[in-house]
Amino acid sequence: MKKTIKFTRSKFTYLLVAFAFVVLYTSCNSEDDGPSSDINRISMKTLPQVKYVLGETLNLSDMVITVNRGEGSVDIPFSSFEAEGIITEPENGKPLELSDESVTIKFGTTGKGLIQPINVTNDVVEIRIKTEPNINYVNGQKLDLSDMVLTLVYENGDEEDFEYENIKEDIVTVPAHGDVIKATDTEVLITYGETEVQTVQELELVRFTPVRGELITTPLKSEYEIGERLDLSGTVIRFTLLNNSTVDVAFEDFESFKLTPTPANDEKLSAGRTEVNVRHVSGIQVAVPIIVNSLNVTGIEIETKPEKVAYEDGETIDLKGLFVKLIVDGSDELIVSYTDFDIYGIVATPAHGETFSEGTTEIEISYPGLADSVSISLGAETLYESDFSQGFDGWITNQNGGGSANVYEENRTIVITDIVPGANYWDVQFYKPGFTLVNGGKYKLTLVVKAYPGQGNFNFTFSVGDGDGRDGYQPYDGGGELYLVDSEYSTYEGVFTMSKADTPAARILLDIGKQSNGIIIKSVKLERI
Numbered sequence: 001m002k003k004t005i006k007f008t009r010s011k012f013t014y015l016l017v018a019f020a021f022v023v024l025y026t027s028c029n030s031e032d033d034g035p036s037s038d039i040n041r042i043s044m045k046t047l048p049q050v051k052y053v054l055g056e057t058l059n060l061s062d063m064v065i066t067v068n069r070g071e072g073s074v075d076i077p078f079s080s081f082e083a084e085g086i087i088t089e090p091e092n093g094k095p096l097e098l099s100d101e102s103v104t105i106k107f108g109t110t111g112k113g114l115i116q117p118i119n120v121t122n123d124v125v126e127i128r129i130k131t132e133p134n135i136n137y138v139n140g141q142k143l144d145l146s147d148m149v150l151t152l153v154y155e156n157g158d159e160e161d162f163e164y165e166n167i168k169e170d171i172v173t174v175p176a177h178g179d180v181i182k183a184t185d186t187e188v189l190i191t192y193g194e195t196e197v198q199t200v201q202e203l204e205l206v207r208f209t210p211v212r213g214e215l216i217t218t219p220l221k222s223e224y225e226i227g228e229r230l231d232l233s234g235t236v237i238r239f240t241l242l243n244n245s246t247v248d249v250a251f252e253d254f255e256s257f258k259l260t261p262t263p264a265n266d267e268k269l270s271a272g273r274t275e276v277n278v279r280h281v282s283g284i285q286v287a288v289p290i291i292v293n294s295l296n297v298t299g300i301e302i303e304t305k306p307e308k309v310a311y312e313d314g315e316t317i318d319l320k321g322l323f324v325k326l327i328v329d330g331s332d333e334l335i336v337s338y339t340d341f342d343i344y345g346i347v348a349t350p351a352h353g354e355t356f357s358e359g360t361t362e363i364e365i366s367y368p369g370l371a372d373s374v375s376i377s378l379g380a381e382t383l384y385e386s387d388f389s390q391g392f393d394g395w396i397t398n399q400n401g402g403g404s405a406n407v408y409e410e411n412r413t414i415v416i417t418d419i420v421p422g423a424n425y426w427d428v429q430f431y432k433p434g435f436t437l438v439n440g441g442k443y444k445l446t447l448v449v450k451a452y453p454g455q456g457n458f459n460f461t462f463s464v465g466d467g468d469g470r471d472g473y474q475p476y477d478g479g480g481e482l483y484l485v486d487s488e489y490s491t492y493e494g495v496f497t498m499s500k501a502d503t504p505a506a507r508i509l510l511d512i513g514k515q516s517n518g519i520i521i522k523s524v525k526l527e528r529i
Contacts, residue, residue, distance in 0.1 A: 039107065042114050045075055048103070052096050053155040054122035058103070060092045063115070065105065072175045081105075083389035086113075096120045126153035127171075127192045129448040130161055136204045137181045138247045140257035143188065145177040148201075152192070170194070171394045183207055208247070208257055210239040213278075213286040216248065223270050223291045227334075227343055228288075230276065232265045237278060237286050254278070261288070270343040271295070271368075275507070281509045287381075295344075299327035300367050302374050303335055310442075310529050311356040315361070319352040324365055380444065380527040383435055386506070388412050388521075395432045403427035403513045415450055417518035425461070428513030433467045435506040435526060437476065437498045445477065445508065447492040448527040451484040452518025458484040460519065464496070464526065467507030471500055475509075489522055495529070 048063035063078045076084055078092070087110040090100060100120050106113040111425035131149035148164040150171070168177065172191045175181065181203070189202040217236035223232070235251040237259075249257050251265070258281045263269065269292050275324050276288040306323035322345065327332040336344050338352055349364045352355065357377075366373035389412045398409050403422025407430065409414055410461060417427060437443065443464065451458040460482060463475030478494035484490060 004213065017407075021445045039067055039110070040070070040113050041073075042066070042107075042112065043068075044114065044116060048078070048116065050116070052118060052120045054098060056093055056120075058090055058092055058094045058096055058100075058118075058206045059459075060088060060103065098122065100184040100375075108514045111509055111525045118198050122154045122438075124152045124192050124195050126191060127151070127157055129141055129151065129190070129199060129201055132201065133164070133188075135202065136206075137185075138208050138245075138251065139181050139185070140208045140249070141181050142253075142256070143173075143175050143177055143179050143181055143185075143419075145173065150190070152234070157413060158416045163364070167180055181205065200248070200512040204245065205401050206241065206245060207379075208239075209242045210280055211238050211242060211512045213239045213280075213284055213410050215286055215288055217446060219251070219290070221348050222289065223293070226295055227268050227336075227340065228273050229266050230263055230269055231260075232276065232288070233262060234308040235278075235288060239280075239440070266327070268340065271345040272312070273406040295328040295331075297326050297328065297367050297370055298329050299372070300325070300346075300365065300370060301325040302365070304377060305376055306338070306363075309376060309378050311360075311378060312423050313356065315356045317350050317352055317354045317356055318364075319348060322348075322376075324369065361368055374471070377430060380529045382456065382525065383443075383527045384524070385519075386431065386432075386524040388414050394434075395430055398431065399400075399427070401427035405430075405512065414521040415518065416512060416521070417450070417455070417516065418433070419512060419516045421513045421515060425514045426511045429509060429511055430521075431467075431507045432524070433505065433507040435464075435467075436502070436504045437500075437506045438502045439498055439500065440496045442495065442529050443477070443493045443498065444493060444525075446523075446529050447475060447482070448522040448524075449484065449490045449492075450520050450522070451487050453487040455485075455517040458482075458519050459514050460510060462492075462510045464506060464508055466500075466503070467505075467509075468505035470503065470505070476506065484519070 013417050027155035034354065036400065041067045045066045046062060048060040054431050062076045064075055066075050068074055074085070081088070087106050089104045089106070098120050099209060101117060102353050103116045103118055104113060111397045128151040129148065130151045131147065133145045145164050150162050150164070150167055152160050152162065170193055174195060175185055175188045186203055186205055188203065189198060189200060191198045215238065216238045217234060219232050219428070220234035221231050232251040236248055238246055238248050240246050254261065259455065260279050262277045262279065263273070271292065271294060273290065276290060277285055278288060279285045301324065303323040304321060306319045311317070322338040324336050326336060326344065328334060336346060338348065341348060343370045344350035350360065353426050360378060362375040362377050364373050364375045377488070391409050392414065397415065399405065401422030401424055404420045405416050405428050406418040416430060422428060447462065461479060462482065463479040464477045465475035466473045472480055477494060480492065480494055481491055482490065486495045512519060
């Protein structure tokens, strides 16, 4: 393709004032002692023509230069150059090329002269459409300019044809090649980028107003298992318009034509689904048949209980965290999240999002056609219940500041005796770590303890609190204190709401370093209620 601009407009403006800075040059090798040897300054008084179109001849006829010799100066017009022994390169009258960027003016063989920049261009001054692209469209189709041929007309009168593929980087079209045609797109504006010359291609536009549709190509995939994702690739629907013309719409163009499939492409398919309904905003619908194979489910089990199982009247049922296992004859077991219950036909009663009513004791999970169901008991969720039959059950003794104690299991209880108090009451501790508490969760701690027989009363503090130092080991329940006045078991129950951020490192803590009397722990229980 021809390049059409040698200098930009800003460069040309610079050249127009360049006569004030033309180059005076001298050759150190000159041995001429003639009249030109005393020249001390040469300047441009009157510019010649400096802007040309490719092929135009050099015209220096208007040029006048000023030559300073000693104290005097003389103006020399171009018509006197030959008499003064002045020559130019290139010569006046030479047809110019794009490579011609300046005129050199020389004073004979003195080596003195000046250089005058010139500008030779061959800009695109007109753009024409020689071969039209496709101009017939229904709104929703994509603009196709691939068959278009453009003719560029240059300053020197030359013309050159370009196929769209070979000129697309040099032009801008609105709308662009590949854009979706809108109902308001009646023409394509074509602009040549460098010189901003324009032309317009009219379009013949028919509005997409379907009156009926028919499936002419089924999807590449039409048979699925429950839970597989829909793939409509390959689907083509033919629509008949108000003017009785037809247009074929592939799945990839559904959105452009305001067509909505239900279920949506890539959506998981549910049991019993036999078709995909493709609907236009006007109400015209086309059914795409599919097959979703049923499962031979022989059993259902709870894989993971929901995070929340304790509710108060009026709260919303939340099945987050619930997974069930489907036992399928002749196939692998399926683990299904509560979010996919509708897809598999699994029914939860009461369902996720329903309101909990006082007296509801369980959530029943069932599968259609399966006689047996499973249930999840509602109420307090036991986070921990002690079992001291085999030892300490994960409880830890902490002894600091000189404090100590003798701790052992006896008759399914924990006995703590021979307590030596330290400098602080927390220098002897007995605790169970590793509980997860969530912000806003409501919890209940139950202790069953008694003073060791024959050693007197027992006083100690306890808490459910920070176990890793994140919150300064503070109690989350506000802490509590028990004073055991006899050797009969006492039961303590305390309820609190977790006000801090979620933690996986809470602990149940007994500070038992206040005195030397002993204590027996029968049971400890932590529940979320």
